[in-house]
Amino acid sequence: MPDQLPAERFKSDMPQIPGVSAPGSRRVPGTSNAVRLVAGLLAVLIVLVLGTRWILRPKHVETVVAPPPQIEVPAPAPDPNAALPHATETEPGISTIAEMAKPWSTKDFFMRNRLTGDNVPALLVRLPAGPATQPSGYWAFALTAPYGNNCQLEYITDPTKLANEYGFRSSKHPMVGNPCSRSVFDPLKLTNLPGNVWVRGAIVQGSDLRPPMGIEVQIRGKEIQAVRME
Numbered sequence: 001m002p003d004q005l006p007a008e009r010f011k012s013d014m015p016q017i018p019g020v021s022a023p024g025s026r027r028v029p030g031t032s033n034a035v036r037l038v039a040g041l042l043a044v045l046i047v048l049v050l051g052t053r054w055i056l057r058p059k060h061v062e063t064v065v066a067p068p069p070q071i072e073v074p075a076p077a078p079d080p081n082a083a084l085p086h087a088t089e090t091e092p093g094i095s096t097i098a099e100m101a102k103p104w105s106t107k108d109f110f111m112r113n114r115l116t117g118d119n120v121p122a123l124l125v126r127l128p129a130g131p132a133t134q135p136s137g138y139w140a141f142a143l144t145a146p147y148g149n150n151c152q153l154e155y156i157t158d159p160t161k162l163a164n165e166y167g168f169r170s171s172k173h174p175m176v177g178n179p180c181s182r183s184v185f186d187p188l189k190l191t192n193l194p195g196n197v198w199v200r201g202a203i204v205q206g207s208d209l210r211p212p213m214g215i216e217v218q219i220r221g222k223e224i225q226a227v228r229m230e
Contacts (some may be wrong), residue, residue: 138218200214
């Protein structure tokens with residue numbers, strides 16, 4: 001019929017919504033690929049940022065405390081005097097008869113001073129005369145000079161030393177000398193002190209006032225004991 005208009009003349013236009021394709025329209029293939037590419041780049045960028053932050057994060061460093069340096073302190077040298085006999089009231093033994101069998105043999109020891117409690121260095125000498133089983137066969141005396149300002153007496157067996165250091169040239173056997181005063185004492189000679197006291201070690205040279213301080217010796221079985229000092 002001529003009055004009848006085509007249907008297309010009364011069809012309203014559909015509104016265009018962004019991002020929504022109009023009905024009947026075709027999607028452009030390049031748009032989808034671009035979106036995927038941008039999304040991939042964003043994902044890679046996020047991974048790189050997170051990875052960088054993880055790498056650059058402050059790390060906990062364990063502090064290792066080094067042990068203090070070990071200083072080795074050398075052990076003190078052994079005291080040779082510790083091995084020497086120390087004569088006391090309860091243990092007066094200082095040697096044996098067998099140990100002192102040879103004439104002019106000697107034995108160093110310490111004698112406890114009853115008044116001061118000090119250990120006085122002393123010497124035991126086997127005399128050439130007198131039996132080994134009797135006290136008369138020995139001479140024991142303190143090595144500290146009686147009035148020598150702590151001078152130490154010495155037992156001298158070398159005649160050359162007596163001649164060079166003491167000027168004493170008539171020695172035929174060992175002597176005892178005081179290096180401070182150059183006095184010489186003869187172990188074989190006795191001298192009489194005031195009070196009619198006879199002591200061994202007469203002065204044969206020098207200005208000392210008296211012989212060395214004597215120590216009384218006793219024999220108990222095979223043991224030689226130092227029992228009392230002047």
